[in-house]
Structures are given as C-alpha cells and as structure tokens.
Amino acid sequence: MKSICFEGSECDDILMHLGKALMLMGTDTVILDEEGNFPYSTIPVIRDKGILSHDGLLLINGGNGIGRYEADLKCLVTDNMPANARRLEKLLCHEGSSDHDLLIIRDRCGNKRTGEYIANLLKWEKDWVYIRESVGDSRIRCCIQEGIDYRLKDLSDGMKKGIEETAHELLGVSGSDFRRAMGRKKKWGRSLFSDPI
Numbered sequence: 329m330k331s332i333c334f335e336g337s338e339c340d341d342i343l344m345h346l347g348k349a350l351m352l353m354g355t356d357t358v359i360l361d362e363e364g365n366f367p368y369s370t371i372p373v374i375r376d377k378g379i380l381s382h383d384g385l386l387l388i389n390g391g392n393g394i395g396r397y398e399a400d401l402k403c404l405v406t407d408n409m410p411a412n413a414r415r416l417e418k419l420l421c422h423e424g425s426s427d428h429d430l431l432i433i434r435d436r437c438g439n440k441r442t443g444e445y446i447a448n449l450l451k452w453e454k455d456w457v458y459i460r461e462s463v464g465d466s467r468i469r470c471c472i473q474e475g476i477d478y479r480l481k482d483l484s485d486g487m488k489k490g491i492e493e494t495a496h497e498l499l500g501v502s503g504s505d506f507r508r509a510m511g512r513k514k515k516w517g518r519s520l521f522s523d524p525i
Contacts, residue, residue, distance in 0.1 A: 329383055329386055331385075331400050332385070332387055332388065332403065333397045334387070334402075334403045335397075336390075336392065336405035338405070338434070340472065341469045342405060342459070342490075343359065343387050346491055346494060349506060353506070357384055358374060358387070359372070360374055360377055360387070360397075365389055365473070366389075401430070402428045402429055404420075406446065408443070414449065417450050417451070428454070429454065429455075430456065431455070431457070432490070433456060433459065434459050435459065435460045435461060455497050457494050457497060459486060459487055460487075460490075461487055464483070468482060468483060481510060481511045488507075491506075491510070
C-alpha cells in the first residue's frame with residue numbers, strides 16, 4: 329500500500345478531486361478521514377486506521393494536525409495569505425516537522441501574491457504547486473461537504489491544472505492520461521501504476 333498524507337488548511341477538496349481522478353484511471357483508492365469531513369463520498373472512506381486492510385493507494389486527510397500521521401509522501405497545503413504562511417512556518421518550526429514532499433498553495437481570492445512569494449516566506453526549497461481557484465470551485469467544495477456528487481470537468485481550469493500537477497509531482501502521472509480522466513466519468517479499468525503499490 330502506498331500512502332499520501334495531506335496536512336494544512338482546508339485540504340479536503342484537493343484530496344477528494346485527486347482521489348476521484350485516480351479512481352477514474354483505475355487506481356484502487358481509499359481515503360482515511362478520522363475527523364468525518366466526508367460524510368458521503370463516491371470514494372471509499374474509512375474512519376479508523378486500525379481497521380485498514382487495503383492494497384491500493386491510501387489518501388490521508390491530516391487536517392491541521394501537522395505530523396500526526398506517518399505516510400510515504402506528505403503534502404502541506406496553505407493559502408496565499410502571508411499571515412497564514414507565517415503562522416504555518418512557526419508551527420512547522422515548533423513541531424520540528426520538515427518532512428513534507430510537496431507544498432500546495434491555494435489562491436482563493438485572486439490576489440497578486442504569487443506562489444513563489446509564499447514559498448519564499450516558508451523558506452520552502454522543494455517542489456510546490458500553485459492552484460488558482462474560482463467561485464465554482466467553492467460551490468463544488470460545498471457539494472463535497474454535503475455529500476453531493478460532482479463532475480471533475482466542472483472544476484475551474486486553475487483547479488484542474490493544480491490537481492494534475494499534484495498528481496504528477498507525487499505519483500509521476502502523465503499529464504495527458506490525467507487530463508482525460510478529469511473529463512470522463514466512467515472508469516478506465518487499468519492501473520495508474522506500472523508496478524504494484
């Protein structure tokens with residue numbers, strides 16, 4: 329089993345979009361969500377890691393609990409507000425947790441602060457992904473919280489691009505395969521991974 333943990337501010341929808349696209353590509357995917365942020369989901373969700381018996385890909389919703397979960401790969405999610413980035417930097421220094429593999433920066437309000445600016449504030453030296461969101465993405469986030477199904481093709485271009493880059497950085501997924509999955513609803517029936525997880 330391969331595991332990826334998402335930690336930081338509001339990472340649930342990114343985790344759900346990524347999981348949904350990977351499932352459409354034929355990857356056996358399960359979400360671990362001990363806090364109950366996904367009351368209903370088209371992706372299998374488990375609430376207790378102790379009952380986990382899964383051979384595919386495990387996506388972990390780490391929430392704001394930095395360093396709470398062990399995983400093969402870790403993502404840190406923040407928005408592009410400097411005050412939040414500084415708080416996150418202090419938290420990371422306090423927790424002594426700098427083992428994240430990827431930084432995801434969300435732009436919800438269309439301000440002019442770039443991903444590079446926030447990455448520099450955090451003194452981030454690894455790869456990072458910048459996601460420019462739209463109002464439609466907020467509506468889809470509400471659908472996820474209410475357990476209403478949605479289509480990946482309804483996401484904004486900025487969100488689609490960000491999820492695609494995240495999949496590429498973490499799993500080496502080809503952009504063309506991923507873009508096809510984002511626009512399709514039915515499963516492909518082939519595994520995303522060349523070798524077993």
